[in-house]
Structure formats: structure tokens, C-alpha cells
Amino acid sequence: GRERMSAAFEAVDGHFGALFKRLFGGGNARLSLVDSDDPLKAGLEILASPPGKRLQAMSLLSGGEQALTALALLFAVFLTNPTPICVLDEVDAPLDDANVERFLDLVGEIAGSTETRFLVVTHNPISMARMDRLFGVTMAERGVSQLVSVDLVRAQDLRATA
Amino acid sequence: GRERMSAAFEAVDGHFGALFKRLFGGGNARLSLVDSDDPLKAGLEILASPPGKRLQAMSLLSGGEQALTALALLFAVFLTNPTPICVLDEVDAPLDDANVERFLDLVGEIAGSTETRFLVVTHNPISMARMDRLFGVTMAERGVSQLVSVDLVRAQDLRATA
Amino acid sequence: MHFNRLRLSGFKSFVDAVELIIEPGLTGIVGPNGCGKSNLVEGLRWVMGETSAKKLRGSGMDDVIFNGASARPARNIAEVVLQLDNADRAAPAPYNDNDEIEIARRIEREAGSDYRINGADARARDVQRLFADLATGAHATALVGQGEIGSVVNAKPEQRRALLEEAA
Amino acid sequence: MHFNRLRLSGFKSFVDAVELIIEPGLTGIVGPNGCGKSNLVEGLRWVMGETSAKKLRGSGMDDVIFNGASARPARNIAEVVLQLDNADRAAPAPYNDNDEIEIARRIEREAGSDYRINGADARARDVQRLFADLATGAHATALVGQGEIGSVVNAKPEQRRALLEEAA
Numbered sequence: 001g002r003e004r005m006s007a008a009f010e011a012v013d014g015h016f017g018a019l020f021k022r023l024f025g026g027g028n029a030r031l032s033l034v035d036s037d038d039p040l041k042a043g044l045e046i047l048a049s050p051p052g053k054r055l056q057a058m059s060l061l062s063g064g065e066q067a068l069t070a071l072a073l074l075f076a077v078f079l080t081n082p083t084p085i086c087v088l089d090e091v092d093a094p095l096d097d098a099n100v101e102r103f104l105d106l107v108g109e110i111a112g113s114t115e116t117r118f119l120v121v122t123h124n125p126i127s128m129a130r131m132d133r134l135f136g137v138t139m140a141e142r143g144v145s146q147l148v149s150v151d152l153v154r155a156q157d158l159r160a161t162a
Numbered sequence: 163g164r165e166r167m168s169a170a171f172e173a174v175d176g177h178f179g180a181l182f183k184r185l186f187g188g189g190n191a192r193l194s195l196v197d198s199d200d201p202l203k204a205g206l207e208i209l210a211s212p213p214g215k216r217l218q219a220m221s222l223l224s225g226g227e228q229a230l231t232a233l234a235l236l237f238a239v240f241l242t243n244p245t246p247i248c249v250l251d252e253v254d255a256p257l258d259d260a261n262v263e264r265f266l267d268l269v270g271e272i273a274g275s276t277e278t279r280f281l282v283v284t285h286n287p288i289s290m291a292r293m294d295r296l297f298g299v300t301m302a303e304r305g306v307s308q309l310v311s312v313d314l315v316r317a318q319d320l321r322a323t324a
Numbered sequence: 325m326h327f328n329r330l331r332l333s334g335f336k337s338f339v340d341a342v343e344l345i346i347e348p349g350l351t352g353i354v355g356p357n358g359c360g361k362s363n364l365v366e367g368l369r370w371v372m373g374e375t376s377a378k379k380l381r382g383s384g385m386d387d388v389i390f391n392g393a394s395a396r397p398a399r400n401i402a403e404v405v406l407q408l409d410n411a412d413r414a415a416p417a418p419y420n421d422n423d424e425i426e427i428a429r430r431i432e433r434e435a436g437s438d439y440r441i442n443g444a445d446a447r448a449r450d451v452q453r454l455f456a457d458l459a460t461g462a463h464a465t466a467l468v469g470q471g472e473i474g475s476v477v478n479a480k481p482e483q484r485r486a487l488l489e490e491a492a
Numbered sequence: 493m494h495f496n497r498l499r500l501s502g503f504k505s506f507v508d509a510v511e512l513i514i515e516p517g518l519t520g521i522v523g524p525n526g527c528g529k530s531n532l533v534e535g536l537r538w539v540m541g542e543t544s545a546k547k548l549r550g551s552g553m554d555d556v557i558f559n560g561a562s563a564r565p566a567r568n569i570a571e572v573v574l575q576l577d578n579a580d581r582a583a584p585a586p587y588n589d590n591d592e593i594e595i596a597r598r599i600e601r602e603a604g605s606d607y608r609i610n611g612a613d614a615r616a617r618d619v620q621r622l623f624a625d626l627a628t629g630a631h632a633t634a635l636v637g638q639g640e641i642g643s644v645v646n647a648k649p650e651q652r653r654a655l656l657e658e659a660a
């Protein structure tokens with residue numbers, strides 16, 4: 001009970017610190033159990049400082065910094081207990097190009113070193129270009145969805161159609 | 163009191179229906195006063211159907227459709243009572259290219275026909291290309307922000323730097 | 325233990341049946357706003373045993389049934405089928421004898437959902453337990469819906485601890 | 493009645509003074525994640541009389557004062573100055589005699605905010621009323637913060653009626 005929770009915390013915290021550094025290209029972050037000495041009751045707090053910045057409340061981080069920190073935490077949990085499928089719906093939306101590339105490097109590495117299959121919904125052409133294959137969802141008939149295989153070269157047209 | 167509220171409702175609803183059609187390239191939407199017969203107490207409900215789709219709860223619309231509907235409502239209020247400044251922080255983030263273009267057409271038209279000055283924060287290169295000028299915010303020294311004028315041609319580099 | 329194929333029919337905007345083959349590595353899903361990408365992803369979540377209509381953007385579970393388009397009448401039935409590849413025999417008993425495991429969920433308007441595992445009637449709980457044994461499920465951390473990243477950031481500490489429970 | 497210039501000093505990540513010239517038409521603000529774009533926009537909101545620290549992502553108003561970077565110590569004072577062009581004499585009395593109207597807000601750590609309009613001490617209420625008379629203000633519909641579009645969508649009907657009150 002308590003021991004497994006503490007062990008899980010240590011494992012996730014370890015991954016989280018490393019993933020944060022990797023996604024931000026530096027900086028520091030760790031998790032903290034708060035509001036209770038009992039690991040079965042405590043809440044989970046995030047203490048994060050991007051490279052060169054002082055530690056402050058998560059709320060003061062930028063939209064993109066918050067998203068990247070959350071991704072570090074989600075993947076830290078994932079690495080502690082890998083799953084056969086991982087679905088990411090537009091998680092790259094608030095990220096700038098450099099952060100998208102680091103995010104995709106991480107996802108690519110996880111895909112390459114585990115058996116996990118990824119479904120990545122995206123509007124971002126950088127993300128599209130890094131996929132192994134693309135499926136387009138279309139509504140040629142309005143209100144009715146269809147699925148089509150998309151040639152990575154043709155992705156540009158599909159994205160711009162409406 | 164009540165009369166002014168009803169008049170405001172009619173005006174905003176009129177603009178909203180037209181702006182929705184314009185941003186979606188069709189479809190239908192209107193506002194509705196709910197939970198009370200008294201316009202001073204009623205809540206504001208949104209009834210929207212994108213082109214070719216049946217009317218359903220707002221919650222079932224897609225992320226991009228919800229954002230576009232919200233923009234139609236915000237600009238409907240704006241047109242009823244124009245302001246000297248309008249600041250939009252990454253409102254284009256969930257929109258696909260075609261919707262971004264229609265959104266920018268609307269913003270451009272408002273800027274051209276009113277005295278309103280716009281500040282548009284964006285990561286989207288299509289939006290950047292449609293601005294009259296660009297300012298870049300940089301952190302050459304980490305944690306310290308500076309402002310630089312950006313040549314529209316050089317915008318590409320700034321966006322990708324980190 | 326791999327996720328192989330996902331078949332949707334009558335589910336939200338997928339009134340005509342579609343089949344998504346889930347191959348190894350990274351599969352991108354693209355298309356304009358409102359075309360159905362999140363609906364597709366929700367189909368997977370739904371067949372894995374999601375019981376909250378709110379988590380699927382609806383107010384009632386009947387909201388996942390195709391409700392019509394300008395040229396098509398509403399349907400009364402929606403079905404999603406997920407096929408798992410079990411060549412490595414890593415599935416939980418009593419499903420571990422098969423090369424493939426098929427989970428199906430079907431909903432009928434105003435009559436609720438039925439589940440089947442390899443053709444045999446099952447309860448929601450059986451489906452949820454099957455996926456939990458595979459370290460996944462409708463509420464798995466690894467299923468990140470549109471806009472859910474924001475809620476990790478804004479969550480109160482007591483809400484976030486659910487993540488730890490998943491890792492344990 | 494135009495917004496002309498915005499000057500920030502010690503406000504959030506703008507420890508060194510910057511000046512934004514607000515010209516007619518569309519001005520784009522670009523840069524990588526975390527570089528300070530939203531901070532800049534919040535500086536404008538703040539000088540217009542925003543009284544909620546939460547709306548500025550902080551827990552207390554002192555959170556808007558530069559709190560240090562790896563090579564710089566924290567500051568104790570933050571100031572933002574907004575200059576309005578009043579050549580068309582459309583400003584509310586008693587400010588309508590000037591070609592320009594300057595609104596300044598200054599905060600000192602643990603000592604609260606001071607406001608000045610054209611150099612004279614003013615209260616938060618005076619600044620808020622000035623902008624309200626111009627059909628704008630820290631809570632104007634036309635100031636859309638990052639992520640605020642989502643709240644229009646998800647708002648309950650009673651919350652959304654605030655938009656109508658603004659149009660009235």
C-alpha cells in the first residue's frame with residue numbers, strides 16, 4: 001500500500017526530472033508530496049524551473065512551458081508502467097517549433113525502444129513530417145467522416161482543405 | 163434597464179449570426195436567452211450548427227469549431243460597442259489553415275473599417291504574414307525579455323529559435 | 325499484446341463504417357477542424373469502457389450515436405470493434421488462448437450499451453478489467469484527449485495524485 | 493482616442509525597460525515559448541486597472557514584479573506606463589484638455605500599487621472608469637488572454653451573460 005505508493009513516487013519523480021531536462025534542454029524540476037505525511041493521502045505538487053529561470057508557481061509559466069511540463073509528467077508515468085497504446089490529441093498545439101522537435105524526438109525514441117504504438121492527432125506540419133504514416137480524416141460529404149491513407153507528401157493539401 | 167439589455171441582445175445576436183456564417187463559410191447560429199423571462203436575469207445560450215451539420219450542444223463541436231464560434235461571439239460584442247484596442251493572445255492556435263485565413267480576413271476588415279488597433283500574439287506563420295508589422299519578444303539573456311522589431315521576412319527564424 | 329484494428333460504425337460522425345489499422349511506430353491523424361479526428365480517438369476510448377458521457381463531450385451516452393447530417397437521417401445504433409493481436413500470449417486469462425482478442429461495444433438509442441469479448445457477452449467491468457490488466461484503459465494516462473494537457477497543469481494536488489496511483 | 497505606447501519596467505520578465513509603439517492596423521507579437529509575449533499583454537491589462545492577481549496567473553499581485561533570473565537579482569518595484577493619443581479630444585473630462593493622456597501604475601513589493609493619470613495621483617477606480625468610458629478596460633471582451641477562448645465555450649449561460657452587459 002504505502003510502500004508501493006512511495007516507490008511509484010520515486011520512480012515517476014526520477015523519470016520526470018530527466019524528461020523535463022530533456023524536453024526543455026536544461027532547467028530543473030521535481031515532484032513533491034504535499035498536504036499530508038501519508039503517501040496514500042498526499043497531493044502531488046510540481047516544482048519546475050525552465051533553464052535560466054527561478055523556481056515559481058506553475059501558474060506563472062507560459063502556456064507552452066506548462067504544456068511541456070505536463071507532457072514530462074505524463075510520459076514519466078508512462079515510462080513507469082508502459083502501455084501498448086498511446087494516443088495524443090493535439091498536444092503539440094501550444095508548442096513552438098523547437099519544443100515540437102524535442103517532443104517528437106522523445107516520442108520517436110519511446111516508439112523505437114518499446115512496443116507501444118502511437119496515434120498522434122495533429123495540425124502541425126513538423127509533427128506530420130515525423131510520423132511513420134498518415135491517415136487523413138475527411139468530410140467530403142458534409143457531416144459524414146471518412147478515413148483515407150495519406151501520402152506524406154500530399155499531407156500539405158489535406159491540412160489546408162476545408 | 164431591461165430595454166437596453168434586450169436591444170443589446172438583438173444587436174449582438176444579429177452580428178453573431180452573420181459573423182458565424184462568415185467564419186464558417188456557411189451554417190447557422192444564434193443566441194438564446196434562457197432560464198428566465200427577464201432579460202436582466204436570463205443566461206446566454208449558444209445554438210450553432212456548422213455547415214451541413216445538425217444542431218447539437220456546443221460541447222459536441224470540435225476544438226476548432228468551438229474556438230471559431232467563440233470568436234464570432236466575441237467579435238459580435240465588439241461590433242456592438244467598438245473599442246480602441248483589441249488584443250488577441252494565441253486565439254488562432256486550434257484553427258486549421260482555412261479557418262485561420264477566414265479569421266484573419268475578418269480581423270483585417272475590422273482593422274480597416276474602424277480605428278481599432280490590434281495586438282495579435284501568434285505562433286502561426288499564416289497569421290504572421292498577414293500582420294502590418296511584427297515585434298519579436300526574445301530572451302537572449304535567459305529569464306530577461308527584450309523587444310525587437312522584426313522584418314516580416316525574418317519572422318521565420320525568430321519563430322524557430324529557442 | 326498489440327492494438328491491431330479499430331472499426332467504427334454509426335459512432336458520432338462515422339455513420340459509414342471505417343477501419344483504422346494500427347501499425348507499429350507513429351501513426352499521424354490529420355484533417356481540417358471538425359472532420360472527425362477527435363471522434364475517432366473517442367471511439368477507441370469508448371470501446372475500452374468509458375462510462376462517462378461528459379468525457380466524450382456529450383450529456384448522455386446516446387450522444388455518441390450518429391445524429392444525422394444534411395443528407396442523412398439519424399441512426400439508432402453505434403458500434404465500435406477493437407481487435408488486439410495476442411500472438412505473444414500475454415493476455416490475461418481467460419482470453420489467453422486466442423491469437424486475436426476482439427472487444428465490441430454496441431449502443432442502441434434509449435437502450436444502453438452491450439459489450440462482447442470474442443463474441444461472448446461481457447459486462448463493462450470485464451472490458452475495463454481486461455484493459456487494466458494490460459496497463460491501459462479509457463482513463464489511462466497514455467490517452468491524452470484534446471485540451472487534457474491543460475487540466476494536468478491546472479489540477480489541484482489531490483487531483484494529480486491519481487497519476488501516481490496509475491504508476492503504482 | 494488611440495492607444496499609442498506601452499512602457500514596461502520590472503514587470504514580470506521585462507526587468508529592463510521596453511517600449512512598445514502601438515501603431516494603426518495589425519501588430520503581430522511573436523517569439524518562442526516562455527519568452528514573454530503574454531507577459532507583455534498582461535502589462536497592458538495591469539496598467540488598465542486589473543485587480544485580480546489570478547487573472548495575471550499569480551497568487552498575489554507582487555508576482556508581477558521581476559523575481560530574478562540566473563544572473564539577476566529580484567526587483568522590488570514594477571512600473572507600466574500607457575500613453576493615449578487624444579488629438580481628437582474624445583477623452584472623458586477631466587482629462588480632455590490634453591493632447592496625450594498618460595496612465596501609470598507602479599507596485600512596490602509588500603506595499604501595493606499606486607496609479608497616476610497625467611502625473612496626478614489617482615485611484616484604481618479612476619483608471620478603471622477612464623477606460624470604461626472608452627468602452628474598454630482590463631475586463632473588456634476585446635482583450636482575449638491565452639486560453640480564454642475556451643472559457644467562453646465552456647461557460648455556463650449565467651456567466652456568459654456578462655458579455656451582453658458589456659454590449660449594452
Ligand SMILES: Nc1ncnc2c1ncn2[C@@H]1O[C@H](COP(=O)(O)OP(=O)(O)OP(=O)(O)O)[C@@H](O)[C@H]1O
Pocket residue numbers: 137143212215218222223224225226227256335336337355356357358359360361362363364387388389390391392470
Ligand atoms: N453523434 C454525432 N452525430 C453526428 N455528428 C457528430 C456527432 N457528435 C459529434 N458530431 C460532429 O463531429 C464534429 C466534431 O468532430 P471532431 O471533434 O472529431 O473534430 P476534429 O477533427 O477533432 O476537429 P478539430 O481539429 O477542430 O479538433 C462536430 O462538427 C460535431 O457536430
Ligand SMILES: Nc1ncnc2c1ncn2[C@@H]1O[C@H](COP(=O)(O)OP(=O)(O)OP(=O)(O)O)[C@@H](O)[C@H]1O
Pocket residue numbers: 050053056060061062063064065094299305503504505523524525526527528529530531532555556557558559560638
Ligand atoms: N515576476 C516574474 N519575474 C520573472 N520572470 C517571470 C515572472 N513572472 C513570469 N515570469 C516568467 O515569464 C515566462 C512566461 O512568459 P510568457 O507567459 O509571457 O511566455 P509566452 O511568450 O507567452 O510563451 P507561450 O508562447 O508559451 O505562451 C515564464 O517562464 C515565467 O517564469
Ligand SMILES: [Mg+2]
Pocket residue numbers: 224225226361362363470
Ligand atoms: Mg479535435
Ligand SMILES: [Mg+2]
Pocket residue numbers: 062063064529530531638
Ligand atoms: Mg503566452
